[in-house]
Amino acid sequence: MSTKTDKLRVLKLPTIRRLPLYLDLLEKHFQKGHTTISSSHLARHMNLEQIVVRKDLSITGIAGKPRIGFDIEELIAAVRTFIQWDTSQEAILVGAGHLGSALSRYTGFEKMGFSIPAAFDVDPEILGTTIGSTKVYPMGEMRHMIAENGWQIAILCVPAKVAQSVADQLVAAGITAIWNFVPVQLQVPDHVVVQQENLSSGLAVLRVKQVKNEARKKVTTLKTSEEEE
Amino acid sequence: MSTKTDKLRVLKLPTIRRLPLYLDLLEKHFQKGHTTISSSHLARHMNLEQIVVRKDLSITGIAGKPRIGFDIEELIAAVRTFIQWDTSQEAILVGAGHLGSALSRYTGFEKMGFSIPAAFDVDPEILGTTIGSTKVYPMGEMRHMIAENGWQIAILCVPAKVAQSVADQLVAAGITAIWNFVPVQLQVPDHVVVQQENLSSGLAVLRVKQVKNEARKKVTTLKTSEEEE
DNA sequence: TAGATTGTTAATCGATTAACAATC
DNA sequence: TAGATTGTTAATCGATTAACAATC
Numbered sequence: 112m113s114t115k116t117d118k119l120r121v122l123k124l125p126t127i128r129r130l131p132l133y134l135d136l137l138e139k140h141f142q143k144g145h146t147t148i149s150s151s152h153l154a155r156h157m158n159l160e161q162i163v164v165r166k167d168l169s170i171t172g173i174a175g176k177p178r179i180g181f182d183i184e185e186l187i188a189a190v191r192t193f194i195q196w197d198t199s200q201e202a203i204l205v206g207a208g209h210l211g212s213a214l215s216r217y218t219g220f221e222k223m224g225f226s227i228p229a230a231f232d233v234d235p236e237i238l239g240t241t242i243g244s245t246k247v248y249p250m251g252e253m254r255h256m257i258a259e260n261g262w263q264i265a266i267l268c269v270p271a272k273v274a275q276s277v278a279d280q281l282v283a284a285g286i287t288a289i290w291n292f293v294p295v296q297l298q299v300p301d302h303v304v305v306q307q308e309n310l311s312s313g314l315a316v317l318r319v320k321q322v323k324n325e326a327r328k329k330v331t332t333l334k335t336s337e338e339e340e
Numbered sequence: 341m342s343t344k345t346d347k348l349r350v351l352k353l354p355t356i357r358r359l360p361l362y363l364d365l366l367e368k369h370f371q372k373g374h375t376t377i378s379s380s381h382l383a384r385h386m387n388l389e390q391i392v393v394r395k396d397l398s399i400t401g402i403a404g405k406p407r408i409g410f411d412i413e414e415l416i417a418a419v420r421t422f423i424q425w426d427t428s429q430e431a432i433l434v435g436a437g438h439l440g441s442a443l444s445r446y447t448g449f450e451k452m453g454f455s456i457p458a459a460f461d462v463d464p465e466i467l468g469t470t471i472g473s474t475k476v477y478p479m480g481e482m483r484h485m486i487a488e489n490g491w492q493i494a495i496l497c498v499p500a501k502v503a504q505s506v507a508d509q510l511v512a513a514g515i516t517a518i519w520n521f522v523p524v525q526l527q528v529p530d531h532v533v534v535q536q537e538n539l540s541s542g543l544a545v546l547r548v549k550q551v552k553n554e555a556r557k558k559v560t561t562l563k564t565s566e567e568e569e
Numbered sequence: 570t571a572g573a574t575t576g577t578t579a580a581t582c583g584a585t586t587a588a589c590a591a592t593c
Numbered sequence: 594t595a596g597a598t599t600g601t602t603a604a605t606c607g608a609t610t611a612a613c614a615a616t617c
Contacts, residue, residue: 131540195547213442306546311360317535
């Protein structure tokens with residue numbers, strides 16, 4: 112009803128997903144010595160239309176200059192602020208198996224203001240070890256360590272069967288954001304947000320795109336009769 | 341212009357992304373001994389509205405029965421056909437670092453009709469080793485092995501700096517679908533499809549959701565004056 | 570100045586949601 | 594039969610695209 116709550120409702124997910132990709136290009140361009148960049152330049156390198164870029168960037172509130180484009184430094188700062196990468200955050204990893212440990216070793220998180228100081232697992236083999244800069248603790252210590260350190264974000268990489276019960280423990284311990292790599296739809300209370308990552312969705316899209324593209328090729332190259340059916 | 345090409349244009353990405361998630365629930369439900377399932381049941385377990393489920397499932401062409409729902413086996417078969425999981429496909433892994441090897445070890449690919457018989461890398465340390473059931477070969481052998489085996493799909497997990505040049509090699513060797521985990525926008529010819537996975541996009545969405553949710557909580561609990569601005 | 574590029578307003582498109590008749 | 598659930602048609606909503614005036 113109010114303008115305030117209305118603003119909160121609108122998330123513009125597609126734009127938010129693209130912002131980190133712009134950021135990456137902006138930083139590369141800045142490192143090459145440029146200080147400004149146009150929306151058409153960004154569009155070209157991201158296979159987008161320039162109007163998409165202009166609309167996306169307008170969300171940051173930064174104004175460009177006609178004939179010149181946007182100030183790169185200004186834009187970088189605004190994008191980073193918008194997606195919260197200007198404030199560093201600690202996240203915990205829950206489940207330090209193959210995928211989990213690959214994620215904790217990912218070096219890209221650093222520039223996203225994201226670090227993973229602790230991981231929790233049940234496997235006695237890996238307890239006490241260190242993955243990159245992440246130390247592995249037993250699940251039993253998870254609850255009090257979350258409370259003590261005030262951690263808000265958890266990366267979930269446990270087996271599917273235990274995902275919901277682990278999520279319940281995380282919520283009970285005070286976690287308010289779960290980045291979920293387990294293909295299970297978590298049930299969480301309103302004050303907790305979940306970002307679901309699904310490998311299977313990506314693969315389904317890839318396959319469907321592939322067959323559609325093959326079909327398209329056939330149609331355009333063979334120019335078969337277009338009136339059948 | 342023609343009905344045929346029109347059909348090809350429409351991809352319904354959001355629906356396709358959800359289909360594997362339905363499939364998972366359908367299989368679980370079937371294993372529990374059920375033979376039918378209603379759209380409201382699926383909706384409840386996926387945190388969706390039942391109308392979304394009905395619309396999504398209609399893409400498969402399977403008709404449900406009023407009062408009863410859908411035949412699970414029939415629906416499973418139709419979904420699997422739609423997303424091409426009924427025909428088994430071999431994909432190659434290019435770049436067998438932490439993320440790449442975690443992916444090749446992922447056991448879920450099997451039921452997606454997806455296997456990864458070969459990986460290619462430059463690291464002499466891992467050449468000749470086996471990750472799960474994936475054997476690691478030198479990059480130099482990639483081209484002729486792709487041609488010999490007729491592989492169509494590649495999973496790209498190489499360092500960002502070489503991603504484009506490796507993609508060029510893949511395309512030259514005959515690959516028509518690239519599942520790209522490298523945060524680089526690949527330039528590929530029309531006959532090649534790319535499915536881009538971006539960790540950074542997911543993290544941006546998680547963070548923005550989190551702050552929006554905190555703001556929402558404040559608004560609803562404190563009931564501050566709604567007319568400011 | 571002329572022209573490239575911006576920001577804004579309107580139009581289109583696709584996805585979601587609502588309404589409701591059909592049917593087992 | 595009554596009622597739950599489906600499939601379809603229409604309405605709404607949000608995102609993309611187009612058009613164009615503003616400006617450096």
